[in-house]
Amino acid sequence: MVFKRLLGSLGVGGPAVDTVLDPGPVTPGGPLGGQVHLRGGDSDFTIEHITLELVARVEAEHGEGESEGTVVFDRHVVGGGFRLGAGEQRTVPFSVPLPWETPVTELYGQGLGVVLGVRTELGVAGARDKGDLDPLAVRPLPAQEAVLEALGQLGFGFRSADLELGRIGGTAQRLPFYQEIELSPGPRYAHQVNELEVTFLAGPGGLDVVLEADKRGGFLSAGHDALSLFSVGHHDAGYAGHTDWTALVDGWIRELLDRRAAHGHGDHHAGHHDGHHGGHHGHHGYDEHDGHRSGPGMGTAIAAGAAGLAVGVVGGMVAAEVVDEVGDFFEGDDEGDDEGWED
Structure with a gap:
């Protein structure tokens, strides 16, 4: 010893x-x-x-x-x-x-x-x-893994993950920081979004999933961020569950990217954001026009495979x-x- x-x-x-x-x-x-x-x-x-x-x-x-x-x-x-x-x-x-x-x-x-x-x-x-x-x-918890696997099936690939000091407004966040998992878009979303960030806020009753998309700008419009919050139960990822996670997460992303009207602004300095809890499979979102919530964290951790996050696809090397x-x-x-x- x-x-x-x-x-x-x-x-x-x-x-x-x-x-x-x-x-x-x-x-x-x-x-x-x-x-x-x-x-x-x-x-x-x-x-x-x-x-x-x-x-x-x-x-x-x-x-x-x-x-x-x-x-x-x-x-x-x-x-x-x-x-x-x-x-x-x-x-x-x-x-x-x-x-x-x-x-x-x-x-x-x-x-x-x-x-x-x-x-x-x-x-x-x-x-x-x-x-x-x-x-x-x-x-990850089973529900967290299910969301990440669905993102991988949709073609998203891992870029980096970091911990940001601050709180996401309108949530039941308890820790003084939150985790951001940054993903590159799959082919079906690449024309609409530069990157997707995922934050999990778990609790005894379930999981809040905060999605933030850095949207691409159009010919006459600048790019901006959009953020939505969705909620699922832990039991949804159980063996007895019948949730089609790929379809569910695809619906979340499409709703996020379709949202155009701005409903609030985040405090980028402190890491605070406005938002509200949804119920089971619930959601709430808003657009942010003032820039990205945060930049890269500790560097690129893993070079993800072409298949994204799912089915052992995170394979790669730690930088x-x-x-x-x-x-x-x-x-x-x-x-x-x-x-x-x-x-």
Whole structure:
């Protein structure tokens, strides 16, 4: 067992911690399990608390530019209130629920370039230390996967994914950021739209799907953005469901692209947008004439195949800059430094 960090606040000879997550990706709203392994230092210490923090690498728009920072989006105390003897080894198992809006980091086993982590904090003798940071892999919920598969069947291809600081107005969004999955249009839509962005806002009762299309301009008209929100239930993606997802999503996109009248404007700086919840398979949308909601995030994560997103089509390579960024995130934050913002 390699313990990744001694408690820096207590100097050499303090306790060491190593958190090991259960193997395999987790799902939004599902359990995150694992074990926290402790090893005592040169003397006895009282472990006041063991806290797990879920952290994300998030982008924020500032006028014409962007910055990146670390956001803590959930915390769980999983142990504490005991004495750890000198040299003693102890294991604390845990199982905690993930927020429903936890971003998706992979699709069909391919990474999307989104960086999430689980950071372990120990409280010892009135001090606390962020001692261990482990990458967190999250796969889509069945309804999320069904929507993405339908988009792939319609010819859309993956471009990139990122996390944006801010909120989408008119929704029940709970986290201080949202995920954007950017797609290139299929042939049947290429004459109408430059790109499509998908945001999932999941909850216990179902899934809100926010679609934003960067429309192409006509001969006498400039291009502009259109945004709509649609809702589906988790049960719609079950084995007993009879939803024709390709037809459903195709209808969403056609309705989105047919909408011409502007009903509201988003706040691009803060990432806020007007909109309203729909019911089951419900929808609401509006056009945005003031530009695109956000630019590219962490670079192109995956070179998608010609078939788009569906049936193993995400195959490709993770771009070098994404690999570097993921490595920098976990190496840098493993030292306990908080770069950027804390929620």
